[in-house]
Amino acid sequence: GDSVTQMEGPVTLSEEAFLTINCTYTATGYPSLFWYVQYPGEGLQLLLKATKADDKGSNKGFEATYRKETTSFHLEKGSVQVSDSAVYFCALSDSGYSTLTFGKGTMLLVSP
Amino acid sequence: EAGVTQFPSHSVIEKGQTVTLRCDPISGHDNLYWYRRVMGKEIKFLLHFVKESKQDESGMPNNRFLAERTGGTYSTLKVQPAELEDSGVYFCASSRRDSDRSQYFGPGTRLTVL
Numbered sequence: 732g733d734s735v736t737q738m739e740g741p742v743t744l745s746e747e748a749f750l751t752i753n754c755t756y757t758a759t760g761y762p763s764l765f766w767y768v769q770y771p772g773e774g775l776q777l778l779l780k781a782t783k784a785d786d787k788g789s790n791k792g793f794e795a796t797y798r799k800e801t802t803s804f805h806l807e808k809g810s811v812q813v814s815d816s817a818v819y820f821c822a823l824s825d826s827g828y829s830t831l832t833f834g835k836g837t838m839l840l841v842s843p
Numbered sequence: 844e845a846g847v848t849q850f851p852s853h854s855v856i857e858k859g860q861t862v863t864l865r866c867d868p869i870s871g872h873d874n875l876y877w878y879r880r881v882m883g884k885e886i887k888f889l890l891h892f893v894k895e896s897k898q899d900e901s902g903m904p905n906n907r908f909l910a911e912r913t914g915g916t917y918s919t920l921k922v923q924p925a926e927l928e929d930s931g932v933y934f935c936a937s938s939r940r941d942s943d944r945s946q947y948f949g950p951g952t953r954l955t956v957l
Contacts, residue, residue, distance in 0.1 A: 763944075765945075774934065775886075780945060822886075824944070830891055830899060831876075831888065833878075833885045835884070
């Protein structure tokens with residue numbers, strides 16, 4: 732079945748550091764890929780998405796590129812802020828289906 | 844545009860009791876989903892409604908869980924009787940029926956079964 736693997740957290744960074752959160756997936760079809768973010772005390776928010784190979788999703792300074800050859804969708808940001816502290820979830824939706832399969836989530840902690 | 848809302852935000856009940864969770868999707872979203880995150884585990888799919896019809900309920904753990912979406916608007920998820928392992932955060936999400944099926948999530952209901 733479909734699965735998503737994310738790097739274990741927490742990831743601890745200083746403000747303005749470069750962020751990478753790794754995400755790889757296994758799917759039978761050609762999935763759409765998503766990053767969701769959960770800020771403390773809030774629900775999941777869609778951060779960015781990509782629907783086909785080589786697409787780049789971007790939002791709020793975050794980027795992720797759909798790499799079919801490596802089955803990856805790594806999240807990056809050039810300069811993190813304290814306000815980026817949250818839990819980040821990678822997810823996929825397989826072709827023909829709309830339900831989401833999630834990774835376990837990666838907590839990011841950014842210190843001033 | 845109002846987002847997905849869920850009620851209650853927290854619920855603490857004893858084993859054997861009944862709890863009903865409610866989800867109001869974004870207006871006009873035909874698709875409605877329920878997910879659950881048990882402590883330390885992945886967020887798992889429970890079921891999917893298209894309007895008032897259950898499209899996929901393959902993720903429902905057992906027959907103690909009953910979901911309804913009368914009239915195709917809000918949905919309820921009832922757990923009866925609740926067990927300790929039902930504790931977790933229950934998320935609801937909704938999406939449109941067109942090509943953009945991005946799912947928008949509510950804040951979740953944290954259920955604790957003692």
